[in-house]
Amino acid sequence: MTVFFIGAGPGDPELITVKGQRLVRSCPVILYAGSLVPAAVLEGHAAGQVVNTAELDLDQIVALLKDAHDHGHDVARVHSGDPSLYGAIGEQIRRLRELRIPYEIVPGVTATAACAATLGCELTLPDVSQTLILTRFASKTSMPEGEQLGELARHRATMAIHLGVRHLARIVEELRPHYGDACPIAVIYRASWPDEEKVTGTLADIVGKVQGTQIERTALILVGRVLAAEGFADSTLYAKGA
Numbered sequence: 065m066t067v068f069f070i071g072a073g074p075g076d077p078e079l080i081t082v083k084g085q086r087l088v089r090s091c092p093v094i095l096y097a098g099s100l101v102p103a104a105v106l107e108g109h110a111a112g113q114v115v116n117t118a119e120l121d122l123d124q125i126v127a128l129l130k131d132a133h134d135h136g137h138d139v140a141r142v143h144s145g146d147p148s149l150y151g152a153i154g155e156q157i158r159r160l161r162e163l164r165i166p167y168e169i170v171p172g173v174t175a176t177a178a179c180a181a182t183l184g185c186e187l188t189l190p191d192v193s194q195t196l197i198l199t200r201f202a203s204k205t206s207m208p209e210g211e212q213l214g215e216l217a218r219h220r221a222t223m224a225i226h227l228g229v230r231h232l233a234r235i236v237e238e239l240r241p242h243y244g245d246a247c248p249i250a251v252i253y254r255a256s257w258p259d260e261e262k263v264t265g266t267l268a269d270i271v272g273k274v275q276g277t278q279i280e281r282t283a284l285i286l287v288g289r290v291l292a293a294e295g296f297a298d299s300t301l302y303a304k305g306a
Contacts, residue, residue: 067129067139067160069153071146071172072096076256077104079173084142087170091140093132095125100144100282102257111140126159133165146172149198150226174198175284176224178255182262187222189290190297195221201228201235217242222288229253229283233271239287240267248291253283264291 068087073079080088088094089108096106098116106114113132117125132139143151147169160167176198180187187196197216200207207213216223217239228235229251239247245268253261265273267287 065133065136065138065166067133067141067165067167068170069147069151069156069167070140070142070170071148071151072101072105072142072144073173074145074175074178074256075102075254075260076178077102077107079178079256080105081170081172084170084172087138088140088142091138093128093137093139094142095128095139096142097144101142105142109140113137122155122159125156126163129156129160129165130163133163143172144175146174149174150200175226175255176286179224179250179252179262179284179286182252182255182260183250183264183286183291185291187224187286187288187290189293190299192293192296193220193222193288193290195219197221197223198226199223200226201231203227203231213238214242220288222290223286225285225287228285229274229279229281232274232285235285236267236271243267243287243289247287247289249285249287250291251279251283251285253277253279255284 070084070087088106092112094106094109094111094114095117097118099118115128129139147153157167188194199216213235220242225235245266247267249267249270250262250264251274261279263273263277
């Protein structure tokens with residue numbers, strides 16, 4: 065048997081990959097993060113065991129994976145977005161390796177990609193930003209040395225900040241010295257879900273704008289000049305004679 069760590073995408077059930085959908089519909093056991101993965105992603109499954117792991121701890125989850133292995137059953141372990149980004153699969157993989165249980169990672173559409181889509185923008189533009197930094201805000205979990213937000217902001221690259229909307233004011237204060245007050249920023253709540261909400265502005269006014277909403281979690285912060293860039297050069301990809 066194999067444990068398939070499947071990226072369900074950002075929320076829209078049509079954004080799961082073809083491979084991910086096939087495995088969800090064919091695996092006899094499904095473990096899914098119910099707080100982040102919509103039930104519609106599981107539609108059409110034929111599993112005999114479906115478990116919402118939102119309230120389970122690591123030991124309980126691994127016990128379920130081992131039980132499936134002992135019975136020779138493949139497992140669809142369904143995570144939101146792409147499981148390799150803030151998916152907490154590292155500790156699960158470590159346990160599976162110790163138990164010699166095979167696994168496979170099936171990539172998914174990231175929340176960052178979904179946010180760029182809803183904003184209708186490209187995150188890398190010639191002479192504006194050719195680098196995208198994916199990071200998170202250090203609150204309960206500390207950041208490794210050199211990865212503090214202020215250090216990353218020195219590059220002035222496009223930045224996607226996870227798990228930080230509750231600390232938006234502190235984030236803005238760390239970004240402003242490097243990006244400037246006029247730099248565009250967007251806060252996107254539950255990108256691609258039916259109740260998606262987005263707030264756009266600048267580092268000078270975004271805190272006040274978000275305070276007027278109910279956005280407190282499950283939101284991604286995007287910052288960078290690409291969000292409102294005009295007059296940038298064409299890329300060489302489609303240039304004549306290229």
